[in-house]
Amino acid sequence: MTTATPSAPTNKLGFTKQDYVGSKSTLCAGCGHDSITAQIINAAFESNIEGHRVTKYSGIGCSSKTPAYFINQGWGFNSVHGRMPSIATGASLANRQLINIGVSGDGDSMSIGMGQFVHAVRRNIPMIYIIEDNGVYGLTKGQFSATADKGSFLKTGAKNELPPIDPCTLAIELGCGFVARCFSGNPKQMNTILKAAFAYEGTVVLDIISPCVTFNNHDASTRSYKHVKDHDFPLHDLGFIQYSEVEDVDIAAGETEVVTFPDGSKVAIKAIHEHYDPTDRFGAMKAIHESMEKGEFLTGLLYINPIQPPLPQVLNLVDEPLASLGEDMLKPSAAELDKIMQSLM
Amino acid sequence: MTASLAAPSPTQGAKTRINDFSIQVATVNGSGSQTANTVLLRAIFQMGVFVSGKNLFPSNIAGLPTWFTIRASAKGYVARKASNEMLILMNPETAKEDIAKADVGALVIYDEPLQLDKLRSDLAYIPVPFQKLVTASCPEPKLHKLVKNMIYVGVASRLLGIDMEEVKKAIAKQLKGKTKAIELNQNACVAGYDWAMENLPDQDHVKVVRDNKTQGLIIVDGNEACALGALFAGVTVVGWYPITPASSLVETFIEYADEYRKDPKTGKSTVAIVQMEDELASAGVVLAAGWAGARSMTSTAGPGVSLMSEFIGLGYYVEAPGVFFNVARTGPSTGLPTRTQQSDVELCAKCSHGDTQHINLYPGNMEECFQFSYDAFDLAERFQTPIFVVTDLDLGMQNWSSKPFAYPAKPYDRGKVLNQQQLAEAKDWGRYKDVDGDGICYRSLPGTPGGKGAYFTRGSGHNEYAQYSEKPEDYVAIVDRLKRKYETAKTHVPAPVFRNLGSDKGILAFGSSDPAVIEAQDVLAEAGLKTDYLRLRALPFTAEVDAFVQEKQVVYVVEQNRDGQMANLFRETYPALATKFKSVLHYNGYAIDAKCIVDQINAFEQK
Numbered sequence A: 001m002t003t004a005t006p007s008a009p010t011n012k013l014g015f016t017k018q019d020y021v022g023s024k025s026t027l028c029a030g031c032g033h034d035s036i037t038a039q040i041i042n043a044a045f046e047s048n049i050e051g052h053r054v055t056k057y058s059g060i061g062c063s064s065k066t067p068a069y070f071i072n073q074g075w076g077f078n079s080v081h082g083r084m085p086s087i088a089t090g091a092s093l094a095n096r097q098l099i100n101i102g103v104s105g106d107g108d109s110m111s112i113g114m115g116q117f118v119h120a121v122r123r124n125i126p127m128i129y130i131i132e133d134n135g136v137y138g139l140t141k142g143q144f145s146a147t148a149d150k151g152s153f154l155k156t157g158a159k160n161e162l163p164p165i166d167p168c169t170l171a172i173e174l175g176c177g178f179v180a181r182c183f184s185g186n187p188k189q190m191n192t193i194l195k196a197a198f199a200y201e202g203t204v205v206l207d208i209i210s211p212c213v214t215f216n217n218h219d220a221s222t223r224s225y226k227h228v229k230d231h232d233f234p235l236h237d238l239g240f241i242q243y244s245e246v247e248d249v250d251i252a253a254g255e256t257e258v259v260t261f262p263d264g265s266k267v268a269i270k271a272i273h274e275h276y277d278p279t280d281r282f283g284a285m286k287a288i289h290e291s292m293e294k295g296e297f298l299t300g301l302l303y304i305n306p307i308q309p310p311l312p313q314v315l316n317l318v319d320e321p322l323a324s325l326g327e328d329m330l331k332p333s334a335a336e337l338d339k340i341m342q343s344l345m
Numbered sequence B: 001m002t003a004s005l006a007a008p009s010p011t012q013g014a015k016t017r018i019n020d021f022s023i024q025v026a027t028v029n030g031s032g033s034q035t036a037n038t039v040l041l042r043a044i045f046q047m048g049v050f051v052s053g054k055n056l057f058p059s060n061i062a063g064l065p066t067w068f069t070i071r072a073s074a075k076g077y078v079a080r081k082a083s084n085e086m087l088i089l090m091n092p093e094t095a096k097e098d099i100a101k102a103d104v105g106a107l108v109i110y111d112e113p114l115q116l117d118k119l120r121s122d123l124a125y126i127p128v129p130f131q132k133l134v135t136a137s138c139p140e141p142k143l144h145k146l147v148k149n150m151i152y153v154g155v156a157s158r159l160l161g162i163d164m165e166e167v168k169k170a171i172a173k174q175l176k177g178k179t180k181a182i183e184l185n186q187n188a189c190v191a192g193y194d195w196a197m198e199n200l201p202d203q204d205h206v207k208v209v210r211d212n213k214t215q216g217l218i219i220v221d222g223n224e225a226c227a228l229g230a231l232f233a234g235v236t237v238v239g240w241y242p243i244t245p246a247s248s249l250v251e252t253f254i255e256y257a258d259e260y261r262k263d264p265k266t267g268k269s270t271v272a273i274v275q276m277e278d279e280l281a282s283a284g285v286v287l288a289a290g291w292a293g294a295r296s297m298t299s300t301a302g303p304g305v306s307l308m309s310e311f312i313g314l315g316y317y318v319e320a321p322g323v324f325f326n327v328a329r330t331g332p333s334t335g336l337p338t339r340t341q342q343s344d345v346e347l348c349a350k351c352s353h354g355d356t357q358h359i360n361l362y363p364g365n366m367e368e369c370f371q372f373s374y375d376a377f378d379l380a381e382r383f384q385t386p387i388f389v390v391t392d393l394d395l396g397m398q399n400w401s402s403k404p405f406a407y408p409a410k411p412y413d414r415g416k417v418l419n420q421q422q423l424a425e426a427k428d429w430g431r432y433k434d435v436d437g438d439g440i441c442y443r444s445l446p447g448t449p450g451g452k453g454a455y456f457t458r459g460s461g462h463n464e465y466a467q468y469s470e471k472p473e474d475y476v477a478i479v480d481r482l483k484r485k486y487e488t489a490k491t492h493v494p495a496p497v498f499r500n501l502g503s504d505k506g507i508l509a510f511g512s513s514d515p516a517v518i519e520a521q522d523v524l525a526e527a528g529l530k531t532d533y534l535r536l537r538a539l540p541f542t543a544e545v546d547a548f549v550q551e552k553q554v555v556y557v558v559e560q561n562r563d564g565q566m567a568n569l570f571r572e573t574y575p576a577l578a579t580k581f582k583s584v585l586h587y588n589g590y591a592i593d594a595k596c597i598v599d600q601i602n603a604f605e606q607k
């Protein structure tokens, strides 16, 4: 482990924040994606994540480049456009002990990769699935993506006439047990949600509105920093308490709702605007739809159901990583082959 | 009741064909005839006679015509034979056409009301009152349709001289433990047998005579053999998507995994099997699982490989292992999904965009389906790359007799993987550094503790340390090393097998063409044309293949596709020898037969 400065604070594993960084970003200065990377680093540091257990997956896009920019101690797999979910599926089955982080874009997940997104969520793959959502294809220079708002404009003046696909309501519809929306301009909220996400066992879908400063930050855009800031409605003040700290923390009674994870970690939710119950699936859907009609972004923990078995559990896999099983566990004996041969005679 | 067989028959006087004939059964798909046909095949097998079966089924669940051919051969020829000595016609839709195509002198068993006996005078007719016999033998009307087929098994058994006890045993074997069904089917069979005994005179056209050729042999299809190979190879992650003719490979694997891949202590599973949303996703699962250290596989056919091809290129370039079974069918597109072909040769050799070359294994019989499937996992991990095991519908879904599989005692080769300690000790490790000069680098697995060995896998340009790079020299160094790695594979893949009769004329074939080539070689030799035969078993071409094509004056490349795809690979690899390679082709969807090979080679020779 490397130490950034002699005085740098360490987490419970003895790592400094510097131990959670990656290579230098090559994205445009001011790109929302970089703010997300920064919060992944913070949350992993604060959550005492073992870096060597982290695997980072992505498709193709500016957003999909970012796994190279955090947690160098973990393994990365930058795959092909829109197919990150199947990569996460395969690796998470091969080794149940990995901490899986998938980073994708709105183009990567809601257009070319829609099929894989839908099925990964349906299978409840144990992973944090981040969509860095800027409403355009950054890497191919600014074409509309499928999350672009109806009536929004490109820099060229082209108007989007088609309705957007919303990853959050879609994820809730598909049975996802942890769905949140954040804004890359609100680091505190992102940080809390990411920490809660690290403690969750199944698929976490995080749609993070992340402005593209180069292609979609103009006045007529609905994904510019200014527009999103003006239309961002944080639902609640969130607190996350990791299981190891639960003893030490008092959660104020009253308006605070507490959701407890199977490992004992807790999310404390204090409503800001109106009463919003993130454990009510149908209520959540209704509220999100209503806000979208008004052109607002409801941000925060949109839906949570802490007890949903992830795929390796559904498949009743052995606890040990499949990748480390030896020949003794895997190869049937000569007598067993003989028995099979007898049955074919 | 008199059968027209009693009348003077065109077959009279001809030599009896003992243990050397083909039967074709025409039925309607979904009528349960598969069971009846397999019972007939098994019964002949139990009589000690070499036998093979080909199911020519339609792409349909029920209602369309289907044919099943059974070939008995004392000499052990198991390829499809173009002519049939006995026909069993149960399908009114096709009966007239079947009669028109029948070979002179064939015995024709048919459903009496079809009144086929006026159509041709050069056949021997055996009308059978199926409905009457069914009604008498089976009390439950709703089962009549199913057991009706067993009546023809009884009739044919009596005519051929098959022991009824063997037939009964075959039924019990086929219907494993379903007591009531066994009894019902056996009764129907006996009814057919007894009726034939009373009403039909003996025939001397075709006969089964007890032999001892099949003692100790098994009957199996290639998909099951491959599934068993994967089971013993210890596959731990399977991502797949159903497609004919590949589905039964994974489906059979699932059945075996239920029994053999549970941790005895906890009852938990040691293999993850996921039916994915499509083949592209299956390929992602396979490569990522391989990357993470599992033994992984999928099973598909041509359309699936096409869909997977973007990922296969990634797997090749980032060097992720995985086993890809392609049970080929007749393409392009949906083509003839229930018919066989070897038309994905070029697809699997070079699958994906950019410069790609893949290791391909071509098993040619059941033992090889088992062994090569086992070996494929070793090769995948040794070479850190996608491996194709290419079979076809004929190997994969038809019944073949085989020696029992030998236990694969060779321990698994998990390839060049560095563990925590090795990583700690390694000096200047780079994921893509060719330390040993064989083109194969050392990898690390995600999750390895110790803070060493993490790297970033990317489909974009990278250098020896897996860092992003667009430098021309870095790119060239990587792709040239990949080519070196492919060269190394030449000494690791199965070498060809030879059947040399002593000639400078070569025949080269692979996979399911083998039995037809052997038979064709004998027919040609009897007529005075000797050939040497090389059966190719893998890509890349090994030194033995090289020597063969250099030596021979002509190489007849036998394959089951229109374009001579394998011959093309040879012409490309040996441009100076290009004119040596002559294509002998068969691509109508039926399994290749010896006659078509003999005819085409003779035509070339007469030029």
Ligand SMILES: Cc1ncc(C[n+]2csc(CCOP(=O)(O)OP(=O)(O)O)c2C)c(N)n1
Pocket (backbone or CB within 6 Å): A060, A061, A062, A063, A064, A081, A104, A105, A106, A107, A108, A109, A132, A134, A136, A137, A138, A139, A140, A145
């Ligand atoms: C099969 C394929 N088609 C097209 C592309 C080109 N391509 C690269 S990135 C991209 C869009 C990325 O958009 P998004 O996921 O929103 O990421 P962003 O750059 O906006 O973060 C496209 C179309 C590709 N790499 N692969």
Ligand code: SF4
Pocket (backbone or CB within 6 Å): A026, A027, A028, A030, A031, A032, A033, A062, A063, A134, A138, A139, A211, A212, A213, A214, A215
């Ligand atoms: S083009 Fe847009 S999305 Fe891509 S790096 Fe620049 S700002 Fe970010």
Ligand SMILES: [Mg+2]
Pocket (backbone or CB within 6 Å): A061, A105, A106, A107, A132, A133, A134, A135, A136, A137, A138, A145
């Ligand atoms: Mg985008």
